[in-house]
Amino acid sequence: MTGIVDFAKRMVIALILAGFIGLLFMGAIKTSAEEKEKAIPEEMTWPTGGTITDTYGTRDASHFGIDIGAAKGTPVVSALAGTVSRSYTSDTYGETVFVLHPNGYETVYAHLDVRFVEEGQAVDQGTMLGTVGNSGHSFGDHLHFEVHKGRWNIEKSESVDPLAFLEEDQLPTYTAFMDKHEVRPANASMHAEEHETVTVAPGDTVYQLSRENEVAVEELIAWNNLDAQATIVTGETLRLYPPS
Ligand SMILES: [Zn+2]
Structure with missing residues (x-):
């Protein structure tokens, strides 16, 4: 016992x-x-430069992100390093990129004009994901930016106020941002000689070629009939002048 x-x-x-x-x-x-x-909060980078035109929780608590008004063609960059979890065209979000971060957070970049990244692609903090636009259910050029504490879902139950992670007084202005990234605004005057072309070398990106040849990203895309992801192939010849 x-x-x-x-x-x-x-x-x-x-x-x-x-x-x-x-x-x-x-x-x-x-x-x-x-x-x-x-x-x-200490790590997050502003996804674009411009002016905050709407904040989180507005529109009867149906606005799950912030809006940053900026000119069409302004670069949109990843707020943190991660992996592109979605890159697609939505009826409402328009041209949209989602990035999943190692800490489990997911960020959303909506109403883009052009997307430069594909699903599964690894991105660094500051990697250019696309450019500001007015695609989808949008009225005027702006970036709609969302932060989720977990995976994005249709109820947006994981969404949090992006301004909690960004220093509002450090929001870059359009000009400062463009200078910082050495990107020329869309439709800026060109310096390329008439009928000049460039051959794509391994590792080249549209963004980089745009800078090197002083031609706007949007012009390179339009003049060469590139797809929404601005896909270029090594050895391909790109024209640096508009089609006649
Ligand atoms: Zn919005």
């Missing part, structure tokens, strides 16, 4: 200990999640 009582006592002690250890783990998990949330 004493053997069974001892065994029962040991079991009770073991269960109590297991409970304590469990609590310790729960504490640890909670702390690391909180640290992650705290770490993000």
Whole structure:
């Protein structure tokens, strides 16, 4: 009998200990999640430059992001490093890119004019995803930017106010941003000689060729009939002048 009582006592002690250890783990998990949330605001980059024209939670709490008004063609960059989880055309969002970040957050860049990235592509913080536009259910050139604490879903239940992660007084102006990224506004005057062409070398991007040849990204895309992802192939000859 004493053997069974001892065994029962040991079991009770073991269960109590297991409970304590469990609590310790729960504490640890909670702390690391909180640290992650705290770490993000310091890391996030403004996805574009311009003026905030609408904030989170407006329109009877149906606006799940912020709107940044900027000229068509302004670069849109990834706020954090991650992997492109979607790059597609939506009836409402228009040309849209989603980026999934290693911390489990997902960011959304909507109403783009042109998308430069494909699903599954790894992007760095600051990688150009596309340009500001007016595609989808949009009235005027702007970026609609969303931040989700988890995966985006139709109810947008994971959405959070993007301004919680961005320093509002550091929002780049259009001019400063363009200077910083050395990107020329769409439809800017060209310096390319008439009938000049360029051959795509391995690793070249439309963005880079645009800079090197002083031709706007949008012009390169339009003049060469490139697809929405601005796909270019090594060895391909691109014209740096409009088709006649
Ligand atoms: Zn919006």
